[in-house]
Amino acid sequence: MVMSLRVSELQVLLGYAGRNKHGRKHELLTKALHLLKAGCSPAVQMKIKELYRRRFPTKMVSPTDLSLPVHPDVKLQRLPFYDVLDELIKPTSLASDSSQRFQETCFAFALTPQQVQQISSSMDISGTKCDFTVQVQLRFCLSETSCPQEDHFPPNLCVKVNGKPCNLPGYLPPTKNGVEPKRPSRPINITSLVRLSTTVPNTIVVSWTSEIGRSYSMAVYLVRQQSSSVLLQRLRSKGIRNPDHSRALIKEKLTADPDSEIATTSLRVSLLCPLGKMRLMIPCRALTCSHLQCFDATLYIQMNEKKPTWVCPVCDKKAPFEHLIIDGLFMEILSSCVDCDEIQFKEDGNWAPMRSKKVVQEVSASSNGIEGITTKTVIFRPKNADELKATVKETWASIPPQQCHKLITSMPRRIEAVIKAKVAPTKY
Numbered sequence: 001m002v003m004s005l006r007v008s009e010l011q012v013l014l015g016y017a018g019r020n021k022h023g024r025k026h027e028l029l030t031k032a033l034h035l036l037k038a039g040c041s042p043a044v045q046m047k048i049k050e051l052y053r054r055r056f057p058t059k060m061v062s063p064t065d066l067s068l069p070v071h072p073d074v075k076l077q078r079l080p081f082y083d084v085l086d087e088l089i090k091p092t093s094l095a096s097d098s099s100q101r102f103q104e105t106c107f108a109f110a111l112t113p114q115q116v117q118q119i120s121s122s123m124d125i126s127g128t129k130c131d132f133t134v135q136v137q138l139r140f141c142l143s144e145t146s147c148p149q150e151d152h153f154p155p156n157l158c159v160k161v162n163g164k165p166c167n168l169p170g171y172l173p174p175t176k177n178g179v180e181p182k183r184p185s186r187p188i189n190i191t192s193l194v195r196l197s198t199t200v201p202n203t204i205v206v207s208w209t210s211e212i213g214r215s216y217s218m219a220v221y222l223v224r225q226q227s228s229s230v231l232l233q234r235l236r237s238k239g240i241r242n243p244d245h246s247r248a249l250i251k252e253k254l255t256a257d258p259d260s261e262i263a264t265t266s267l268r269v270s271l272l273c274p275l276g277k278m279r280l281m282i283p284c285r286a287l288t289c290s291h292l293q294c295f296d297a298t299l300y301i302q303m304n305e306k307k308p309t310w311v312c313p314v315c316d317k318k319a320p321f322e323h324l325i326i327d328g329l330f331m332e333i334l335s336s337c338v339d340c341d342e343i344q345f346k347e348d349g350n351w352a353p354m355r356s357k358k359v360v361q362e363v364s365a366s367s368n369g370i371e372g373i374t375t376k377t378v379i380f381r382p383k384n385a386d387e388l389k390a391t392v393k394e395t396w397a398s399i400p401p402q403q404c405h406k407l408i409t410s411m412p413r414r415i416e417a418v419i420k421a422k423v424a425p426t427k428y
Helices: 007-016 025-038 042-055 113-121 228-237 243-254 297-306 328-336 358-380 385-397 401-421
Strands: 082-093 102-109 134-142 158-161 202-209 216-225 266-270 283-286 324-327 342-346 351-353
Touching (some): 082 113, 102 216, 243 328, 297 324
Antiparallel strands (some): 158 202, 266 342
């Protein structure tokens, strides 16, 4: 009841209880919550009920009220880079007053001694700013119960934590003229604004614009952030998929269709990752993908650590972490075919390396490592010289020796071709 009172009502309540009634709303709310926690008299309890009844007079419950429970059975999608430790505020409806367009509601939560210890002990001050690996995470989604929900911000969202404005993701540039820009919806780390105290509660004030036919929910979690190396280890721990699964998929794709006049008898697949243009190290794809082409698990997870989209780089369909598999057949091929970047599958599930002209093969093999270095620096955007050196060193170390040799032997031809072309494109 106290959470729904306005400033004037909170001032009346605090004045009635003989407490200081000056301050902003979040300060008044904190004082009122302290009053309740300390154990207030029956007279103060009656006053709270009186103010609440005055604020919300008894009325008929409308179908809209019935469709918006305080704690709907909403589940948010699991985030691969965050392990949930505790639920501080379970998914709760952002109840809106249909008579007003702009809405505002307030939430409160308190931390236990164990939670305070978990956050405090996870502090990392090795960088330029203070970071926590155990975080307080705020999430918004649509109030839909049919399936786990993606993060989805209400329109014109504004959040204050303990009276301080919370930084939200920046607006994306509109794709069309006249279209209102939108923020990318993602979890919000509010740890830096949270009071690490077991006695003082934390307040979150959420304001937004209501939409006809749409309702939203919010939740607050205590989470532990994980790195890409941890996720890669978890993927490895799931094991390698039996090569026979891929062989069966090859046979299915190359089986002649009696209704088709064109029969496909072979299938060409690259051993280079479509993301980094480097040779695959850990070939993977999603269970939901219908193609054979794999991408490199390490690079895919690292890219999603920087900007989580979880979209397959081959077919552009959703490829969430929990659906990723390491392809056993491609692991076998990569270990036995070290000097080829493309293979051809046959109808019976067998494969053969694709050999091209010697010069083309040299150029292709020698350029992969250099392209990989360029790609990695573009993707990860090193912030300083040390990060750039580390990225180049890591990528260079992954280039097989035979590629380095081919790069050296083909370099005179490459330089001569570039000079003759006079800035025009070359085959190199």
